[in-house]
Amino acid sequence: MDVDRTRVLLIEDDEDDFVLVRDMLSEVTFSRYELEWVRTFDAALETILQCRHDVCLLDYLLGDRNGLDLLQEAIARGCRFPIIFLTGYGNYEIDLKAMKSGAADYLVKGQLTGPILERSIRYAVERKQAEEELTKYRQHLEKLVEERTRQHVEARADAERRAAEAEEGRRILHALMDYVPTGIAIADASDLTIRAVSNYALELQTRLYDHPGDANDLKDPAQWILYGPDGRTRLNTEELPLVRATRDGTVIIDEELIMGHPGGEQIPTMCNAGPILDNKGNITGGISTWRDISVLKAAQDVLRKANDELERRVEERTEELVQALESLNRSKGQLRFLSAQLLKAQEEERRRIARELHDSIGSALSAIKFSLANTMEQMRKGKTDPETFVTLMNMTQNAIDESRRLMTDLRPSILDDLGIVVTVRWFCRQCRQVYTAVDIEELIDIEEEDVPEPLKIVIFRILQEALNNMAKYSRASQATVCLEKTHERIQLTIEDNGIGFDPDSMISKDESTRGLGLTSMKERAELSGGRFQITSAPSRGTTVSVTWPLARI
Numbered sequence: 001m002d003v004d005r006t007r008v009l010l011i012e013d014d015e016d017d018f019v020l021v022r023d024m025l026s027e028v029t030f031s032r033y034e035l036e037w038v039r040t041f042d043a044a045l046e047t048i049l050q051c052r053h054d055v056c057l058l059d060y061l062l063g064d065r066n067g068l069d070l071l072q073e074a075i076a077r078g079c080r081f082p083i084i085f086l087t088g089y090g091n092y093e094i095d096l097k098a099m100k101s102g103a104a105d106y107l108v109k110g111q112l113t114g115p116i117l118e119r120s121i122r123y124a125v126e127r128k129q130a131e132e133e134l135t136k137y138r139q140h141l142e143k144l145v146e147e148r149t150r151q152h153v154e155a156r157a158d159a160e161r162r163a164a165e166a167e168e169g170r171r172i173l174h175a176l177m178d179y180v181p182t183g184i185a186i187a188d189a190s191d192l193t194i195r196a197v198s199n200y201a202l203e204l205q206t207r208l209y210d211h212p213g214d215a216n217d218l219k220d221p222a223q224w225i226l227y228g229p230d231g232r233t234r235l236n237t238e239e240l241p242l243v244r245a246t247r248d249g250t251v252i253i254d255e256e257l258i259m260g261h262p263g264g265e266q267i268p269t270m271c272n273a274g275p276i277l278d279n280k281g282n283i284t285g286g287i288s289t290w291r292d293i294s295v296l297k298a299a300q301d302v303l304r305k306a307n308d309e310l311e312r313r314v315e316e317r318t319e320e321l322v323q324a325l326e327s328l329n330r331s332k333g334q335l336r337f338l339s340a341q342l343l344k345a346q347e348e349e350r351r352r353i354a355r356e357l358h359d360s361i362g363s364a365l366s367a368i369k370f371s372l373a374n375t376m377e378q379m380r381k382g383k384t385d386p387e388t389f390v391t392l393m394n395m396t397q398n399a400i401d402e403s404r405r406l407m408t409d410l411r412p413s414i415l416d417d418l419g420i421v422v423t424v425r426w427f428c429r430q431c432r433q434v435y436t437a438v439d440i441e442e443l444i445d446i447e448e449e450d451v452p453e454p455l456k457i458v459i460f461r462i463l464q465e466a467l468n469n470m471a472k473y474s475r476a477s478q479a480t481v482c483l484e485k486t487h488e489r490i491q492l493t494i495e496d497n498g499i500g501f502d503p504d505s506m507i508s509k510d511e512s513t514r515g516l517g518l519t520s521m522k523e524r525a526e527l528s529g530g531r532f533q534i535t536s537a538p539s540r541g542t543t544v545s546v547t548w549p550l551a552r553i
């Protein structure tokens with residue numbers, strides 16, 4: 001409101017009354033008024049709704065309409081300034097109605113004076129202003145209440161959402177604790193007590209303690225029995241992964257620890273742990289997980305053993321190979337030695353044959369030639385003695401016998417003519433005649449056609465050498481020669497009950513002083529597909545045995 005001037009709207013159909021009011025207001029010296037006069041209901045309503053005034057003086061009678069209707073309609077349509085009701089006469093009923101309809105005051109024209117009008121206008125305007133401020137304040141309060149209500153509703157919705165999230169989190173946690181096949185424990189940072197443990201943790205506890213595991217068993221980490229990977233060093237409480245994670249925020253990944261029991265049972269486990277933080281990064285708790293790795297450990301053990309076994313076998317094989325190589329080198333050496341010996345033996349044999357030829361057949365033929373020359377001389381002289389021819393024939397016969405003996409030595413023709421069975425019998429008979437101190441027995445259980453042709457000379461040479469050795473070294477009283485066919489094998493055995501010897505010491509003997517017989521028997525046997533074996537020990541006799549599987553010959 002303009003402090004100097006109060007804008008007054010007068011709604012009055014009587015001009016006299018307008019003049020009266022105007023005069024009264026102009027009489028007021030300490031306030032100035034700007035009066036606007038409107039006569040009719042419609043013009044009044046239109047002017048009121050323009051809200052240009054500070055106060056309105058409304059006459060009760062307005063032609064055929066009355067001021068009460070106007071008052072009600074103006075207020076209904078948002079009139080904000082105070083309306084003072086004027087009537088020509090005092091009427092309590094109208095006064096009440098006007099008040100109830102929102103009039104600021106009720107003045108009777110007949111009793112109206114300048115000061116009364118001035119005071120009524122002032123009070124009405126002041127009251128209206130107070131009301132407006134009150135309204136504003138109430139609106140402000142309502143706004144505040146609305147805001148608070150909205151905040152409250154939002155806070156409540158937020159709290160409900162958080163509660164729902166927390167509930168969902170709890171359900172997920174329970175599902176994890178129930179179904180995940182992992183030992184899980186969650187500790188509180190304030191006192192390190194365990195707030196939750198998983199079913200799997202209780203199952204492991206049941207296995208270890210042999211009675212149903214209980215969450216209370218695990219409540220206090222200080223009671224947990226855990227060992228380091230060696231299974232002997234027990235961890236103290238400060239060293240437990242869960243305690244380290246909860247106290248210091250340490251993150252532990254895949255640490256191998258062993259769950260233990262006072263009775264000694266143990267379960268190897270793989271542990272992980274980490275801290276639980278709030279949104280400011282403060283540690284509020286810790287979580288630890290562990291899994292039974294017995295199966296993994298067992299598999300690792302099996303693998304390690306298999307690996308060790310493999311390495312051992314490789315070492316063995318390497319050793320065998322080294323030995324085989326050494327043996328090969330030895331064999332090479334032996335072969336060289338044998339070849340040399342063979343050449344030497346060949347030369348000696350030739351020398352022996354030459355000597356034999358020279359000493360026996362050579363000298364016999366020389367004697368025959370000498371006798372023939374003698375006889376010819378005698379015949380020329382006419383002195384022929386028939387006895388001379390008898391002597392000559394005997395000498396010739398001796399030469400023939402001698403040559404036969406030499407031939408048999410070289411290769412017995414009996415072998416080609418009559419076969420191995422007869423030859424073995426013949427040779428045994430020969431030996432019996434020569435070595436009369438030994439009782440030589442032959443056991444032959446084989447058909448001639450069972451012996452492959454190339455094997456016959458091999459059998460004969462081995463028999464020859466074995467019986468020669470027997471005669472030379474064994475001092476035996478009994479010897480047995482056995483040639484038989486059993487289970488698709490040909491078996492030759494020459495056994496004596498003599499003094500025996502140590503075959504190993506023979507093998508290790510210096511090659512230059514070693515005989516050839518045993519080696520040559522072995523070589524002959526193996527070259528013809530057989531297996532040679534000599535069994536002997538001092539005072540236990542000697543057995544030479546050769547086996548030829550028929551299929552391999």
Ligand SMILES: Nc1ncnc2c1ncn2[C@@H]1O[C@H](COP(=O)(O)OP(=O)(O)OP(=O)(O)O)[C@@H](O)[C@H]1O
Pocket residue numbers: 469470473474475496498499500501506514515516517518519542
């Ligand atoms: N039946 C046996 N009883 C006892 N000792 C034997 C017998 N056979 C072989 N030996 C021993 O084995 C050694 C080796 O025999 P081996 O036939 O190889 O050589 P050798 O007979 O000495 O010579 P070589 O056969 O070359 O003429 C013999 O010197 C002998 O000491």
Ligand SMILES: [Mg+2]
Pocket residue numbers: 465468469515516517518
């Ligand atoms: Mg010999």
